[in-house]
Structure formats: C-alpha cells, structure tokens
Amino acid sequence: MKEYTITVFSENNIGLLNEVTIVLSRRKINIESLTVSESEVKGVSRYTIVVYMDESKVENVVLQIEKIIGVFKAIYFEAEEIVHQEVALFKIANSDKLNGNLEALVRNHGAKILTVSPTFLVIERVGYKADNQELFHELEQYGVLQFARSGRVAVSTSQKDFTSYLKELAEAS
Amino acid sequence: MELATKTQNTDTMCKNTEHLSGAEILIRSLIEEQVDNIFGYTGGAIMPVYDALYDHQDELQHYQARHEQGATHAAQAYARISKKPGVCFTTSGPGATNVLTGLADAYLDSTPLVIITGQVPSGFLGSDAFQETNMIGLSMPVTKWNFQITKAEEIAEVMAKAFYIARSGRPGPVLIDITKDAQITTTDYKYKKCENVRSYQPMPDLDMSQVEAAAALINGAKKPLLLAGQGILLSGAEKELMEFVEKTQIPVACTLLGLSSFPTDHPLYTGMLGMHGNYGPNMNTNKCDVLIAVGMRFDDRVTGNTAKYAKQAKIVHIDIDRSEHNKNIKVDVPLLADAKQALSELNKLVSGAEKPEWMQSFKDYYQLEFDKVIKKQAYSDKEKINMAEVVRTVSEQTNGEAILCSDVGQNQMASARYYKFKKPNTQITSGGLGTMGFGLPAAIGAQIGDKDAKVVSISGDGGFQMTLQELAMIRQYNLPVKTIVLNNSFLGMVRQWQDLFFEQRFSCTKLDNPDFVKIVEGYGIQAKRVSKREDLDAAINEMLESPNAYFLEVVVETESNVLPMIAPGAAVSEMRLE
Numbered sequence: 001m002k003e004y005t006i007t008v009f010s011e012n013n014i015g016l017l018n019e020v021t022i023v024l025s026r027r028k029i030n031i032e033s034l035t036v037s038e039s040e041v042k043g044v045s046r047y048t049i050v051v052y053m054d055e056s057k058v059e060n061v062v063l064q065i066e067k068i069i070g071v072f073k074a075i076y077f078e079a080e081e082i083v084h085q086e087v088a089l090f091k092i093a094n095s096d097k098l099n100g101n102l103e104a105l106v107r108n109h110g111a112k113i114l115t116v117s118p119t120f121l122v123i124e125r126v127g128y129k130a131d132n133q134e135l136f137h138e139l140e141q142y143g144v145l146q147f148a149r150s151g152r153v154a155v156s157t158s159q160k161d162f163t164s165y166l167k168e169l170a171e172a173s
Numbered sequence: 174m175e176l177a178t179k180t181q182n183t184d185t186m187c188k189n190t191e192h193l194s195g196a197e198i199l200i201r202s203l204i205e206e207q208v209d210n211i212f213g214y215t216g217g218a219i220m221p222v223y224d225a226l227y228d229h230q231d232e233l234q235h236y237q238a239r240h241e242q243g244a245t246h247a248a249q250a251y252a253r254i255s256k257k258p259g260v261c262f263t264t265s266g267p268g269a270t271n272v273l274t275g276l277a278d279a280y281l282d283s284t285p286l287v288i289i290t291g292q293v294p295s296g297f298l299g300s301d302a303f304q305e306t307n308m309i310g311l312s313m314p315v316t317k318w319n320f321q322i323t324k325a326e327e328i329a330e331v332m333a334k335a336f337y338i339a340r341s342g343r344p345g346p347v348l349i350d351i352t353k354d355a356q357i358t359t360t361d362y363k364y365k366k367c368e369n370v371r372s373y374q375p376m377p378d379l380d381m382s383q384v385e386a387a388a389a390l391i392n393g394a395k396k397p398l399l400l401a402g403q404g405i406l407l408s409g410a411e412k413e414l415m416e417f418v419e420k421t422q423i424p425v426a427c428t429l430l431g432l433s434s435f436p437t438d439h440p441l442y443t444g445m446l447g448m449h450g451n452y453g454p455n456m457n458t459n460k461c462d463v464l465i466a467v468g469m470r471f472d473d474r475v476t477g478n479t480a481k482y483a484k485q486a487k488i489v490h491i492d493i494d495r496s497e498h499n500k501n502i503k504v505d506v507p508l509l510a511d512a513k514q515a516l517s518e519l520n521k522l523v524s525g526a527e528k529p530e531w532m533q534s535f536k537d538y539y540q541l542e543f544d545k546v547i548k549k550q551a552y553s554d555k556e557k558i559n560m561a562e563v564v565r566t567v568s569e570q571t572n573g574e575a576i577l578c579s580d581v582g583q584n585q586m587a588s589a590r591y592y593k594f595k596k597p598n599t600q601i602t603s604g605g606l607g608t609m610g611f612g613l614p615a616a617i618g619a620q621i622g623d624k625d626a627k628v629v630s631i632s633g634d635g636g637f638q639m640t641l642q643e644l645a646m647i648r649q650y651n652l653p654v655k656t657i658v659l660n661n662s663f664l665g666m667v668r669q670w671q672d673l674f675f676e677q678r679f680s681c682t683k684l685d686n687p688d689f690v691k692i693v694e695g696y697g698i699q700a701k702r703v704s705k706r707e708d709l710d711a712a713i714n715e716m717l718e719s720p721n722a723y724f725l726e727v728v729v730e731t732e733s734n735v736l737p738m739i740a741p742g743a744a745v746s747e748m749r750l751e
C-alpha cells in the first residue's frame with residue numbers, strides 16, 4: 001500500500017463526483033482526502049484525491065476514472081511528484097488567560113490570526129497535514145472549539161501544462 | 174422595413190422548429206435515430222410517452238414484454254443481431270428497478286442500449302413520492318452513461334447524446350430517466366445528431382509504432398495463437414480476421430462471446446477457450462510463443478489462475494478500451510483500437526507459413542478430448558439423453574446456421590461446446606453476468622432483429638422459469654421462435670459444483686418442476702416432450718420444420734457434468750478431462 005494523489009479534470013456535472021467515487025468504493029479503497037473545485041478553465045472541475053492503495057492497481061483505477069463520460073483526464077502521482085498543501089482553521093475561545101505565548105506559538109508555526117472577537121479567535125495555517133496536526137496539539141492547552149481542515153490541493157512538478165491543454169478542450173466544445 | 178425582417182426571421186424559424194410536447198419530442202428523437210422497434214412496459218410515470226407513441230405506430234413497433242427484465246434482454250439480443258441500439262421504455266419505481274439486471278448484463282457484455290425510464294414529476298424528486306426511485310444513483314455502476322431529464326428543452330439534445338454514446342467506442346447501455354412534467358410540457362423542437370462529446374474519445378488514435386511492434390512479434394512467431402473475442406463481432410471485423418488468419422496461418426480460439434466470429438469448420442479453428450472450453454486451445458495457451466488477443470478482456474473464466482496464464486508468451490492485446498490493457502494480464506504490445514481497425518492495419522504487415530506441427534498438437538488434444546468427453550456426451554449410449562447430443566443434433570439439422578440463444582448453466586456450456594457455428598454473429602448468450610433467464614427473451618429480441626432467421630433458444634429447467642412469462646410475446650407477435658428446455662430436474666451447473674467441490678451435498682438444487690408442455694400450451698404455442706433417444710431426431714426435425722413457434726422439452730440425464738473443466742484457481746493448462 002502506498003499513498004497516491006490522483007488529479008482528475010472533469011465537466012462540472014451533477015453526479016460526476018459520485019461516478020468517480022464508485023470506481024474507488026467498489027474496490028474498497030478509502031478516500032483519505034478529497035478536494036473539488038473549478039480549475040483555471042470555466043466549467044472544468046479539478047479534483048485532488050488522496051488514497052492509499054496497491055501499486056499494481058493504481059494505473060487501472062485511474063484509467064477507469066478517465067473512462068467515465070464527463071472526465072477529461074485522470075493522473076496519479078507519488079509523493080515526490082507533487083507540491084501540495086492543506087488549509088487548517090482553528091477556533092479558540094478568547095479569554096484573559098490567552099497571553100503572548102499564543103502569539104509566539106502562532107508565529108513559530110507560520111500560522112496567522114484571521115479573526116479576533118471578544119469571545120473567540122480564528123487561526124489559519126496553510127501547510128502539510130502533519131504540521132497542521134502538530135499545531136492542533138499545541139493549541140489544545142488553550143481549548144480548541146473547532147478545528148477544520150481542507151483536503152489536499154496539489155500541482156505536479158512535471159513540465160506538463162494543463163492550463164493550455166484544458167483551454168484547448170474548452171475551446172473545442 | 175425593420176418589422177418585415179423580423180417577421181421573416183420568425184417565419185424561417187417556424188419552418189425549422191416545431192412546438193411539441195416532451196413526449197412527442199422523445200418519440201421523434203427515436204425516429205431520427207432510425208429506431209423502428211421498442212421493447213417496454215407502461216405505467217403511470219411513462220404514460221405521456223406511450224400516449225405520444227400511439228400516433229407513430231406505423232413508424233415504431235412496440236413489443237410489450239411481460240416483465241421489464243424480459244424487455245431488456247430482448248432489447249439486448251435485438252441490438253446484437255440488428256447492430257442498432259436496443260430501446261426500452263419503462264415506468265418509474267418498480268418498472269425502472271426491473272431493468273437493472275438487463276443493464277448490468279449489457280454493461281458487462283458491451284451491448285448498446287438506450288433505456289428510457291419514466292420518473293415522478295420534478296417537483297416531487299427526493300420526497301419518496303409514489304414510485305419514486307433514484308434511478309440515476311441505482312444505475313450509475315451499470316451504465317456507460319446516464320442522465321435525468323427534468324425539462325422538455327433538454328430532451329432532443331440528451332437523446333442524441335444517448336444514442337451516440339451507446340453505440341460508439343466500446344458500446345454499452347445508457348439510461349435516460351425523464352420526469353413526467355418534462356414529458357408533458359411543450360417546447361420548440363429541432364433535432365441535431367450528436368457527433369462528439371468533448372470529454373469522450375470513442376475512437377482513439379492507433380499508435381502505428383505499436384502496430385509495427387505487434388507485426389514483428391507475429392511474423393516471428395513459431396507457435397502463435399489468436400484469441401477471438403466479441404470485439405470482432407461488435408466492430409464487424411470477421412472478414413479482417415479471416416484475412417489475417419489466412420495470411421499468417423495462425424490458429425484461432427474463440428471466447429464464449431467470440432463464438433461465431435470465425436467459422437468452426439475452418440481448418441485453423443481450434444475451439445472455445447475457458448473453464449468449459451476445448452482442451453487444445455486451453456492447454457496450448459500455456460505453450461504458445463505469441464498470443465494475439467483480439468477484442469476480448471481476459472475474463473477470469475477464460476484465464477483461470479492469472480499467475481499461471483501464458484507466462485511463456487509475448488502478448489499482443491487489441492482492445493478499444495484502454496482500461497482493459499494490463500487490467501488482468503500484463504501485455505507486451507497493447508493496440509488501442511477496435512478489432513476492425515487494428516486487424517486491417519496489421520494485415521498490411523503480416524505474413525506466415527503453415528505450422529503443421531503446431532496444428533497437429535491441437536488435433537492431438539482434440540482427439541484426447543473426443544475420446545474422454547465428446548464421444549461419451551455428444552454420442553452418449555447411456556439410457557437417458559445427454560444435453561450434448563441434443564445440441565449436436567440441432568447443430569447438424571440447422572447446419573450451424575441458425576441463431577442460437579442459450580441461457581446459463583450446463584445448457585449454456587453444452588450449447589457453446591456442441592453447436593458448430595458457421596455464420597457470423599449467430600450466438601447470443603449472457604457472458605459476463607451469467608444471467609439465468611436471459612435466453613428466452615433474448616431469442617425473442619433476436620427474432621425481431623432478423624425476421625427471416627431461424628432462431629433457436631436453449632434453456633435449462635431452472636433458467637426457463639425465470640422469464641417464461643415472455644412466451645406471451647412469442648404468441649402475441651407470432652414469432653416463430655423455437656424453444657428447447659433441457660430438463661435435468663436440477664440447477665445442473667450448481668449441482669455439478671456440489672458434486673465436484675462440495676462432497677455431493679446437493680443443497681437446494683433439486684427442482685420439482687411443473688408440466689412445461691401444459692404451461693406452454695396455455696400460451697397457445699405448440700409443445701412437445703421427448704425423453705427417448707430414438708424420438709429425438711424426429712422431434713427436433715419437427716420443431717425446426719414448423720413455420721410457427723414451437724416448444725420442445727427434452728428430458729435429459731441429471732448426473733452428467735460438463736467437461737472438460739478448469740477448476741477454480743487452476744491454470745488453463747491444468748484443465749481436467751474427467
């Protein structure tokens with residue numbers, strides 16, 4: 001079992017996400033994280049899916065995703081082939097007990113305070129999942145009311161130029 | 174002046190577009206797609222479509238099944254024989270869920286279907302309204318594409334796309350779910366055929382360097398073997414296959430669904446592959462040096478244990494579906510194209526001499542199989558008739574030229590093994606899904622697909638009872654379908670596995686059957702039963718000579734097992750003869 005990041009480009013159609021996840025769920029592959037939003041081309045969605053799976057099966061899984069009508073392209077990457085990040089938001093109760101230590105902690109972790117209200121403050125950190133998790137543990141002493149994080153977003157390190165490829169596709173329609 | 178131009182514009186618009194109900198648009202879309210036969214079953218949510226059909230009965234013949242599953246299997250066989258997508262109408266809810274088996278069957282066997290299911294009005298979607306089922310969700314894993322129409326304006330474009338997707342590339346079933354309000358509202362209508370979908374490439378570009386690599390392997394082969402799959406029939410590549418084989422002198426073996434893509438009486442034909450296929454092609458799969466797989470997908474019923482499958486061979490794999498390459502078996506040269514295109518390109522580059530020793534090894538294996546199996550089954554001297562001799566007799570009396578529709582179980586394997594197919598595209602069976610009850614409705618669809626053909630349906634006593642209500646279609650539409658039930662009073666194929674792998678513990682496989690002859694007579698179809706060998710020839714002759722529908726029950730031996738066999742988990746070369 002290995003970690004793969006699968007990037008999928010598709011039409012922005014109802015039900016397509018369901019079709020993509022069926023390819024994974026019928027093989028009992030769990031989705032570790034999933035992010036879907038519009039790509040640089042209007043009407044084309046970009047998915048970033050993180051899965052752990054068998055090396056021998058990943059190529060076929062990606063081809064089966066690509067076969068779905070509505071999917072333009074599906075590609076899989078290993079860890080060293082991508083640059084990736086996640087966003088984490090932490091909501092902490094505001095109180096007198098918060099002192100300079102919190103600010104130092106936030107700064108040391110490369111995070112920032114987004115919002116301060118009389119009752120709570122919200123801290124944001126962009127980075128790797130493990131580092132966001134570490135910040136969560138350190139914040140626990142202050143009482144974390146909520147901790148939300150996005151799935152992974154990733155771009156590949158290879159030369160491939162998806163932007164012009166997708167634009168060509170969109171123009172061809 | 175300005176006013177004049179405006180009226181002119183509206184005038185020309187009126188000439189090209191018409192204002193029609195959604196149901197009428199749907200029917201006209203079918204006519205635009207050259208549909209002339211439809212299978213279906215009505216109900217509340219599809220009534221407007223049926224009402225629109227009423228005005229087009231001279232252009233569209235509707236065949237009323239007695240169960241929606243029967244309608245889908247008939248549509249599947251119709252599609253395979255007529256080479257046009259099969260079309261079905263059903264209502265929402267139970268009518269729609271009844272098509273799921275047919276969809277799954279068509280999906281696995283790459284059969285083009287356009288299934289139109291009615292749906293509750295769009296305002297009720299998601300409310301658990303009467304007869305509301307989420308057909309898009311339910312059918313997603315078993316369709317090539319599906320779509321829910323909620324507005325009349327969508328119909329023409331979606332129908333065009335549905336037909337384009339169903340029949341292009343690797344064919345498959347499409348389901349269109351259409352809400353009742355979309356059938357009733359009116360809108361402007363203009364039909365435009367679909368010629369491309371931007372996220373879908375049905376005919377990929379064939380890489381010529383791969384064709385050359387394949388040709389080099391083929392031309393250098395000493396012991397090559399060609400595996401012929403349904404892709405040959407789907408792409409209409411029978412002539413290209415013949416040319417290829419005669420140029421290269423390569424022996425041919427067919428998959429179950431590839432049967433009839435190559436004539437069984439050709440000297441280079443070596444038999445069927447797989448679990449109950451012929452001994453020679455299975456054994457020699459693990460002896461050949463080059464394996465050329467054409468339009469087949471290395472199904473586990475063909476490969477047996479994949480870890481011991483053709484390890485010594487270089488493999489060329491022609492398939493139009495890229496996700497089939499390297500899925501089950503790692504291949505050396507994948508050719509991404511349909512069988513017709515790939516074979517015609519290869520035909521420019523290949524040649525080869527006769528391979529007498531290699532061919533002799535197939536003959537030797539056949540002799541072994543004949544002595545140990547075929548002689549005992551197809552020419553049985555036991556008291557009870559064997560299934561194999563029934564099929565052999567039908568084959569001889571039809572000269573292997575009838576369309577044979579088989580069901581699932583021992584009867585299917587006997588049909589595949591002992592019918593000597595001579596004409597292309599004359600076998601209809603359920604391969605990937607192995608759906609009991611497929612055979613009879615399939616025979617009906619096949620007969621409708623080719624009115625002049627002699628169509629013979631062979632089923633077991635179990636499978637026949639899963640869809641026998643469709644006998645009513647045979648009667649109602651005066652179809653001269655010949656139906657044979659091989660009655661062994663058992664779920665024979667499961668009994669065989671209990672016999673071989675479950676210590677003869679025959680759990681729930683004995684059938685206490687009704688009087689089939691009486692039942693069939695109740696449908697107004699001539700029916701007869703035979704149980705003695707001396708009556709068999711004449712009975713089959715009487716059936717085949719009848720200008721009308723005819724039913725023949727043959728009481729056959731219960732204890733007989735289909736052999737040879739590749740046991741589950743065994744290699745193709747470990748096939749057992751007894």
Ligand SMILES: Cc1ncc(C[n+]2csc(CCOP(=O)(O)OP(=O)(O)O)c2C)c(N)n1
Nearest residue numbers: 582583584609633634635636663664665666
């Ligand atoms: C719908 C369905 N249910 C169950 C099975 C499992 N199955 C495969 S073969 C078989 C026995 C078929 O019995 P029969 O139709 O009498 O044919 P025979 O093998 O006796 O020729 C069964 C139960 C199936 N393939 N399809």
Ligand SMILES: [Mg+2]
Nearest residue numbers: 633634663665
């Ligand atoms: Mg039986």
